[in-house]
Each structure stands twice: as structure tokens, then as C-alpha cells.
Amino acid sequence: MTFTKFAFQNMLRRKLRTFVTMAGVAVAVAALFSLLAFQRGYQNGMRDELDRLGAHVLVVPKGCPYDAASMALHGASWPCYLKMGYLEQVRKTQGVSVAAPVFMNALYGANGEQTVYLGINDDIRAVKRAWKIEGALPAQTGDIMLGATAAKNLHAQRGREYSLPGLEGVKGRVCGVLAPTQGADDNFFYMPLADAQRLFKRQGQLTHILVRLQDPNSMDDVVGALRGCEAGMEMNIVPLTHLFRTIQGMVNSTRLLLGCIALVALLVAGAGVSNTVLMAVTERTREIGVMRATGASMSDIFRLIWLETALICVIGGVIGVVVALAGAQSLEGWLRNQLPFSPTGALIHPELSVMFACLVGAAALGSVAGLLPAWRASRLSPIEAIRAT
Amino acid sequence: MQTLVSAQELTKVYNRGVEEVRALDGVTFDLQKGDFVAITGASGAGKTTLLHLLGCMDIPTSGELLMNGQSTRGLSDSALTRMRREQVGFVFQHFGLLPTLTVMENMTLPALFSKRDAKESAKELLEKVGMTHRRNHRPNQLSGGEMQRVAIARALINCPQILLADEPTGNLDSVNGEAILQLFHQLNRDGLTIIVVTHNPTLANATQRQLVLRDGRLVP
Numbered sequence: 001m002t003f004t005k006f007a008f009q010n011m012l013r014r015k016l017r018t019f020v021t022m023a024g025v026a027v028a029v030a031a032l033f034s035l036l037a038f039q040r041g042y043q044n045g046m047r048d049e050l051d052r053l054g055a056h057v058l059v060v061p062k063g064c065p066y067d068a069a070s071m072a073l074h075g076a077s078w079p080c081y082l083k084m085g086y087l088e089q090v091r092k093t094q095g096v097s098v099a100a101p102v103f104m105n106a107l108y109g110a111n112g113e114q115t116v117y118l119g120i121n122d123d124i125r126a127v128k129r130a131w132k133i134e135g136a137l138p139a140q141t142g143d144i145m146l147g148a149t150a151a152k153n154l155h156a157q158r159g160r161e162y163s164l165p166g167l168e169g170v171k172g173r174v175c176g177v178l179a180p181t182q183g184a185d186d187n188f189f190y191m192p193l194a195d196a197q198r199l200f201k202r203q204g205q206l207t208h209i210l211v212r213l214q215d216p217n218s219m220d221d222v223v224g225a226l227r228g229c230e231a232g233m234e235m236n237i238v239p240l241t242h243l244f245r246t247i248q249g250m251v252n253s254t255r256l257l258l259g260c261i262a263l264v265a266l267l268v269a270g271a272g273v274s275n276t277v278l279m280a281v282t283e284r285t286r287e288i289g290v291m292r293a294t295g296a297s298m299s300d301i302f303r304l305i306w307l308e309t310a311l312i313c314v315i316g317g318v319i320g321v322v323v324a325l326a327g328a329q330s331l332e333g334w335l336r337n338q339l340p341f342s343p344t345g346a347l348i349h350p351e352l353s354v355m356f357a358c359l360v361g362a363a364a365l366g367s368v369a370g371l372l373p374a375w376r377a378s379r380l381s382p383i384e385a386i387r388a389t
Numbered sequence: 390m391q392t393l394v395s396a397q398e399l400t401k402v403y404n405r406g407v408e409e410v411r412a413l414d415g416v417t418f419d420l421q422k423g424d425f426v427a428i429t430g431a432s433g434a435g436k437t438t439l440l441h442l443l444g445c446m447d448i449p450t451s452g453e454l455l456m457n458g459q460s461t462r463g464l465s466d467s468a469l470t471r472m473r474r475e476q477v478g479f480v481f482q483h484f485g486l487l488p489t490l491t492v493m494e495n496m497t498l499p500a501l502f503s504k505r506d507a508k509e510s511a512k513e514l515l516e517k518v519g520m521t522h523r524r525n526h527r528p529n530q531l532s533g534g535e536m537q538r539v540a541i542a543r544a545l546i547n548c549p550q551i552l553l554a555d556e557p558t559g560n561l562d563s564v565n566g567e568a569i570l571q572l573f574h575q576l577n578r579d580g581l582t583i584i585v586v587t588h589n590p591t592l593a594n595a596t597q598r599q600l601v602l603r604d605g606r607l608v609p
Contacts, residue, residue, distance in 0.1 A: 001494050001501055009489040290485035293446060295474035295502040295547065297467055382446045386481070 003300075007307035010280070018312060021276040025316025025362060028265035030324040033358045034331055035258050037324070037350040042251055045343030049073055050240050052183040054127040055210035057223065058238040059090055059099075065238040066247065072208050074184050074344065075116030077106045081205035086231040090209055093229055095222035097214045098126040103196045104207040107166030115165040116188045119196025127210045128185075134158070135176030138192050144172030145190040148180040164189065167199060184344050266361070269316070270369040277309045277373040288377055289385025302378035309370025310363060317362025321355055393550060393582055394420040394443060398452035401438050401605075412438040414605040415452065420584070422550070425577040427593040428586045430602035436586040437555060439602065443584060444479055444553045445472040457550065474503045478544030482556035484536040486528040486543075493524045496543045507546050514542040518572065534565030541572060545581075552576065554585040558592055570595055 011018055053073060060068035061080040071078060090099040103119035122137060135158050138145045144164070146156055151174075154162055161171045172191065180186055197203045213222050219239050226237045281288070288301055296304075328348040336342050401413040413435045420426060428436045441447045442454055445461055448469070454461045456476055461469065478499075479485075486495045493511060500507030515521045518538040528536055537557060544552055554573075558566035570592055577583050587593050601608040 001490075001497060003501070006490070006494075006501070013489055286483075287485075287487055290479075290481065290487070291498070291502070292470075293444065293473065293479045293481075293485075294499040294543065295470065297470045297502065300502050383441055386446075386485075 003303055003307055004311075007304055007311055010284075010304070011308050011311055014280070017276060017279075021273050022312055022316035022319060024269040024272045025266075025313050025365070026320035026323060028262065028269040029317045029320030029358050029362050030327075031258075031262040031265055032361065033321050033324040033350070033354060034328070034348065035255060035262055036354045036357065037328070037348045038331075038335065039251075039255055040351055040354065041345070041347045041349030042343070043248060044349055045345035045347060046244055046247060048345055049183060049343040050244055052130065052181055052185065053210065053240065054129060054212070055100075056213045056216050056219065056240060057211040057226070058240060058243075059086070059209035059211060059226070060207075060236045060238060062234065062236055065236050065243065068208065068236060069238060069240075069243055072102075072104070075104060075106055075114070075118075075188060078104060078207040081202060081207060082209065082235060083231070084204045084206055086235060087206065087209060089229045089231045090211060090226065090235075093222065093225045095214055095218050095225065096211055098123055098210075098212045100124045100127045100210040101193060101206045102208050102210060103193055103200070103202065103205065105196065105200045105202075109166060113165075114187075116184075117164075117167075117196055117199070118188050118190050119193040120190055121193045124210070127212055130181070131185075132179035133176045134179065135174070138175055138190055138195075140175075141192060141195055142171070142173055143175040143192060143195075145176040145178060146174060147178050147186040147188045147190075149186040150189055151177045170199065182345065266365060270313075270365045273309055273312050273316075273366065274369040274372055276312070277305060277370065278376065280308070281305060281373050281377045285380060285385050286387075288380050289382050289387070292380070292382035293386060298378040301380075302374040304374075305377045306367070306370040306374035309373060310366035313362045313366025313369065314359065317359050317365075320362070321358055325350055391422040392419050392455075393422045393424075393457060394418075395455040396442075396452070397454075399439070399442060399449045399454060400451045401435075401442065401447070402450045411605050413442070413449070416602075416605070416607050417452075418600060418607065420582065422582055423577070423580055424598060425573065425583045425596045426585070427596040427599045428584065428602065429588070429593050429599055430608075434602040435605040436602055438605075439600075440553055440555055440584070440586050443551070444477050445469045474499065474547055476549055477551045477553055478547065478549040480537070480540050480544050480552065480554035480557050482559040484528070484533075484540045484560070486536055486539060488528050491525050491527055492520060492531070492539050495528070495539055496546055499543060499547050503547055505547075510548070511542075511546060514545055517575075518542045532565070533561050534568055537561060537565070537569055538572065541569070541576075545576070549581075551582045551584060554583065554587075556587055556589075557585060558587065558589050566592070 058069060058072055061082050063080060087099060087101050090096060100123035101121065104116065106114050106116045108114055156162060156174045158174050158177065161173045164170045164172050178185060197205060223237050223239050226232060291301065328350060332347045335347050396416055396418050399413050399416040403410045403412055428439060430436050442449055448461055456472060496511050497507050515524055518541060520535060520538055523531060523535060558569055561569065573583055585592060593599055
């Protein structure tokens, strides 16, 4: 027999009480784990999404820049538009390398399914450098390029004509298919800019302009110049690194609050474990006396009780991590509905290091929570303990 | 003969509130290796207090107790623990078996604390006390007599020189009480020194010598 086995058997003596105590630890660890996994997932997802966009600066109509960024990233119908004439002013601004005009519109089918159409021109290639196209960009009237998922759903083949969803009587010839990007681009239908403006009756208008800079380090100067140009008052200039930092900052504030709640839950769980083991020590006073009489030292008793507490916390921690992993998908679905802006990638990103950190946290909690009961038990006088009823 | 225990003017005083209770008052005696001794007396005479001092569970207020020539006076808790591990084995009236452990695990518990492998000696002891067939049972599956035999085997696992038993037949019927007495006789014949605290006249009369206590003093 070993001390660990002995402590484990003692732990199972009152199964319901032990289970309830473990559940407290599991809930706290699950909350902590989900929070840390969400933070990693959100940060990585945001970074990937903005990288996929390929632009350094997003030029959108006046309004909330976060809403505009969300629409540009995920696809939507826009409530207001930029004048096509602004594009030249953006292009002429010092430090701007490429300015790619985009017209975006979303249509909804009878079952609520969304089809997003993007009007683009050749400039998009200089922005979306990671794109791999099987075929060509849409250049001629009636051309259509499909995102990987859109092509799959339509069972599309290059060179063939298809009716465009939501656009009655309009057909498009597939000139190219985009290789999977793992982002929202996979779902979009791309057509020449002029076609999109005509089909959606917005000639001479754009929804946004994707801008790449000659030198990303000169961001502040270029943004200043864009805001100072003639059309500057009519446009919203959104530097994407700033956007990333701002959104991350908002998420971090929430995370700090939730982190405090998780920490409090962890402390309460620790107090619960400590209390449970203290009760167990009181119940087992006579047994502790017997052990002392049969040769157990104070440190043996301390070790036994401390191990029992640590076991409760570590097992509770493992359960918490497993529960958090099992519930990650449901939590992600719920979070997506709650967050005003969420990247398309996985929101919950459970990394091994996060898992390890949570288990170490649970073990540390057990170590601290076990100190008081273990100290109390080890200080019991053998004679008084044996006499206890 | 080798003197194993030497008590010189042993006194133990407890404070119960403002009242001072002299549980033992100047008790002097010697025990030789291989003795089988009963400590008797009325309730409150100081029997259990004397047993606790002999078992190194406590230290005297005054006087001196020599265990194998070593005084227990001024010893630290860890030194007393070491003496308990190496020199004495305890048997309790209430058996003191741990309910979560099997017979084998209960028996080897003192060996766990003294960090030694006692599997082989545990098997021998189980055979000696006739409990081999119950080695994997838990205490709640045993009779009172069986539990006491396991408790005796546990007390012997670290090969002590002295076996201390506090009312070992107190919770047993006469048949099981007699069986325990026979076991004590067998162990004593093998050279073990046994000290029992008892109210049971049959057990007391079966020992070689009786120390009778009255009001904390030895009756001459």
C-alpha cells in the first residue's frame, strides 16, 4: 500500500460529499479553462481573419467602424455607400500602394440562407496575395468566380453557366474557383465590379475600399493623409491593426471581469474543499489517534490528509477540463450569438499549455486548501484522538 | 533476566480547569523481557494513563520511565514516534481497524509508516492468528474476535518487544475472549512481553503478574 492509495481510499469513503466538492472545483476549473481557451481562440481568429483580408487599411462609409469591419469580413448588405470618385483620391494619397474597390451585397433565400455577392476588379489580386485561383478573376460581363464552399454547394464546373441564387433570371459563367481560405471568402460569389453595381442598382457606388500601404510602418502618416484628403470627411479610415487592438482591448476588459469571477469561483471551491476535509478530519479523529499509536508521525498524518485534498482538486480539475472540452462547441455557438464581432475561425482554442496551466492551478489550489486540515490533523494529540468518540 | 521497562516514581498530573488530577502518583516497578503482566484496578485508577506512558504516547509529569534503558523524559514527538514504531505494539478495546482498508492493508499500516516492506512477515502473522482466509476482507465483514486477531497481528508487524493491550477482550464474548487469551499465551511463549489493561478477572488471573492500581498508586 502507498500513501496515495490510502488517501484515495479515504477520499472515496463519503462518495457523495467528495463528488459535490469535486464538482465545485470542476466548475471553477472549467470556467477558467474556457476563458483562457476563448482568449487564445479569439485572438488567433481575429489575427487570421485580418491577415486574410490582406489590407492594412479599410476605407468604409461614415458610421461605426466595427460594424463596417464586421460586414467587410463576414459579408452583409451595407446601409450606406462610398462614391466611386473617392477611390481616385485614396489611390493618389501618398504612401498608398494599392486601393482595391469592393461592392458587396447580401441576398437571403426563402429559408434564410445568405448569398453574398462581391463586385471586384483586378486590384484585388494585389491585396489578396494568398488567394489561389483555379481559373481567372471575373473580368468580362457575366463572369463569376466562386469561393471554395460556394462552388461545392453549387456543384459548379468552370466554363458552365449557373443561375445566381437570389437574382431571378440572372446567370453567371464560372470563370474561376477560389482555393479554400478557411475564411468567409470561401462563401462569396465574385463578379466584375460594374456587374455588381448594375445588378444591385448602385452604379458609381462602393461599399468599401481595401488599401495596402507601401510601408506598413508609415501607417499613422498615411491614415492622417487619407483623413485629410478632400473626401476625408465622407469616409471612415480604419487602420486594421488599430481595429484589432481596439476589439482585443474590449474583449480583454470583459475577460478581466470574467477572470475575476473564475478566480473567486476557484477560491470558493478551495474553501469548500478545505471545509470538507476538515469535516473528514473531525470524523476520523479516533482513526488518526490509532495511526499515531501504531507509528504514524505528525508528518505522515499531514502528508495523508494533504494528499487527499490535493487528489480531490486534481481529479476535480481533470473533470473540469474534460467538461469544458465537451461543452466547447455549445459554448462557442452561444458566444457567437452574443458577441457583436467574432472571427469565422474557432472561438474556443484549447491548447495543451492552457490545459496544463489549469491542471497545475487545480493542484496548487489543492495544495493550499489542504494545508489547514492537514495541519489540524497532524497536531492532534494521540491520546485525545484515541479517546474521541 | 533483561529489564525491558523500568518505571521510577512515575507521576502524571492533568489539569481539568482549576482542578489538578493526579492520574498516577509515584508508581515504581520493573518489567523483564518475556513478562506477561496485567494492570488492573477500578475505573479512574490510572490504568490507561500508565499504558499510554508505557506506549510512549505521553510523557510523565515527573519520575522516569526507561524503555530498554532509554529514558522517555524530554523526548520530542518524533523521538516518541520512533520508539512507538520500533519498541511497542498497541491493541485497543475497539480494535481500531480502518474501515476502508482490507485485513492485509490494516495489518501492514505500521510498516507503511516505518517505510519497510512487510508483505512476507504479514503473511506469516496472518497464518499465526488464523486469518489468512480473510486477508482481502474489510473490517465490516469480520466478527469481533476476528477483528481483534487482525489488530494483534497489526501490533506485531514491526516486531515490537512489548505488546500493550487496552481491554483486549472488553468487546468480545467469552469464546472469543478465551481465543485471544490463548493467542497471548502463545505469543508470550515465543518471547514477547505483554502488558494488558483489563477488568476481566479470567484474563488478569491468566497472566504471570498483576499490577493493581488504586487512585493512581500501586497497591503493594
